[in-house]
Amino acid sequence: xxxxxxxxxxxIERIEGRxxxxxxxxxxxxxxxxxxxxxxxxxxxxxxRRNQERFPADFTFQLTAEEKTLVVAICDHLTKLKYSSTLPxxxxxxxxxxxxxxxxxxxxxxxxxYVVRAFVRLRVMLVxxxxxxxxxxxxxxxxxxxxxxxTTHDEAIAAVLSAIRELMAPPEPKKPPKKxxxxxxxxxx
Numbered sequence: 001x002x003x004x005x006x007x008x009x010x011x012i013e014r015i016e017g018r019x020x021x022x023x024x025x026x027x028x029x030x031x032x033x034x035x036x037x038x039x040x041x042x043x044x045x046x047x048x049r050r051n052q053e054r055f056p057a058d059f060t061f062q063l064t065a066e067e068k069t070l071v072v073a074i075c076d077h078l079t080k081l082k083y084s085s086t087l088p089x090x091x092x093x094x095x096x097x098x099x100x101x102x103x104x105x106x107x108x109x110x111x112x113x114y115v116v117r118a119f120v121r122l123r124v125m126l127v128x129x130x131x132x133x134x135x136x137x138x139x140x141x142x143x144x145x146x147x148x149x150x151t152t153h154d155e156a157i158a159a160v161l162s163a164i165r166e167l168m169a170p171p172e173p174k175k176p177p178k179k180x181x182x183x184x185x186x187x188x189x
Contacts, residue, residue: 011111015118020075020090022067026122027090028115029063029071031081033099036115037108045089047102054102059095062087093119136161 018032034041048055063071065087072082081088091099093116100112 011114012118012121015115016122019118019122020071022063022071022090023061025090025092026119027092028096029075029078029081030089030091031078033091033096033115036111037100037103038105038111039103039108041088044099044103048089048099051098051102054098055095058092059098060089060091062089132164136164 015028015036018028018036019026020029021027028036030044031041034044037044048060068081068087071088072078096115096119097112100108100115
């Protein structure tokens with residue numbers, strides 16, 4: 001693999017780490033997109049407001065306060081949003097491309113290609129996972145029953161299929177740890 005291809009792959013993987021699923025859509029938060037495009041978040045959002053006709057609801061939307069809190073809790077790199085007085089915007093794949101077009105900086109145009117490739121890679125992975133799930137389901141239906149019971153071999157296959165399904169399941173979101181009170185606890189409590 002050439003160094004240019006390796007660099008592109010690293011860039012795509014970096015962008016993939018910034019793509020979140022919010023409201024059932026794969027999106028990038030404005031702070032991350034602005035960083036990728038090499039502009040301040042304020043400038044990115046300013047250009048979106050100036051070109052509202054280019055950003056319909058399926059291209060970008062503003063997060064609710066609850067969504068913002070969840071995003072900050074899940075993504076360590078977005079802790080600076082916790083203290084922001086404004087609610088961030090989320091950009092879909094098409095919104096990210098449109099943002100690069102309205103910013104019209106050389107870096108934004110160059111990085112937008114990687115953004116599109118990252119979204120496409122995630123889409124391909126999701127489709128392949130769905131196909132794998134269908135194939136596993138077909139395998140489970142093929143397991144033979146003898147006297148109403150699985151044979152030892154079939155039990156082993158069923159266990160392997162179950163383990164694969166667990167690996168395919170998306171991880172549960174992290175919950176913030178419970179905070180302890182100040183002071184000490186006596187045995188009576």
